[in-house]
Amino acid sequence: MDCQRKVEVWNVIEAVVAEEEGAFEEATTLLELEGVAVRMAAKIARRLEEAELKRRAEAAAAEEAVCPDCGTLCRHSQREQTSLESTQGELCYEQPKYYCRQCRRHFFPDGGGLGHLGPGHGHPGAGAEDRLGGDESE
Numbered sequence: 001m002d003c004q005r006k007v008e009v010w011n012v013i014e015a016v017v018a019e020e021e022g023a024f025e026e027a028t029t030l031l032e033l034e035g036v037a038v039r040m041a042a043k044i045a046r047r048l049e050e051a052e053l054k055r056r057a058e059a060a061a062a063e064e065a066v067c068p069d070c071g072t073l074c075r076h077s078q079r080e081q082t083s084l085e086s087t088q089g090e091l092c093y094e095q096p097k098y099y100c101r102q103c104r105r106h107f108f109p110d111g112g113g114l115g116h117l118g119p120g121h122g123h124p125g126a127g128a129e130d131r132l133g134g135d136e137s138e
């Protein structure tokens, strides 16, 4: 883990500790104390996951990306808010989105090989004409 990453992890922990400090000190039973500690751990886990997803999406956001369908080199068009369900709850981050003029569809480059299908997955109305890229592009 490089120094920058350690600082990011530390910042997440520090923010969560600051948010939960009052509840932690006010806990009067072991059960309450444990409840606060578990909530803090879940918050930290979710925010670390979000930060990593964001970092990978940024790393994948090149000026151009190859369409997984036809192989055309496409210009970056916009970013789209993405949400994923994880065991720690909903994770939100922005992902670059490309438009292929040949196929007349949007697609998303794989944000770090985590195997998700990108924005619009599971919402047929929202992404009906979008192409979900990444998984079969290798």
Ligand SMILES: [Zn+2]
Pocket: 067, 068, 069, 070, 071, 072, 100, 101, 102, 103, 104
């Ligand atoms: Zn295409």
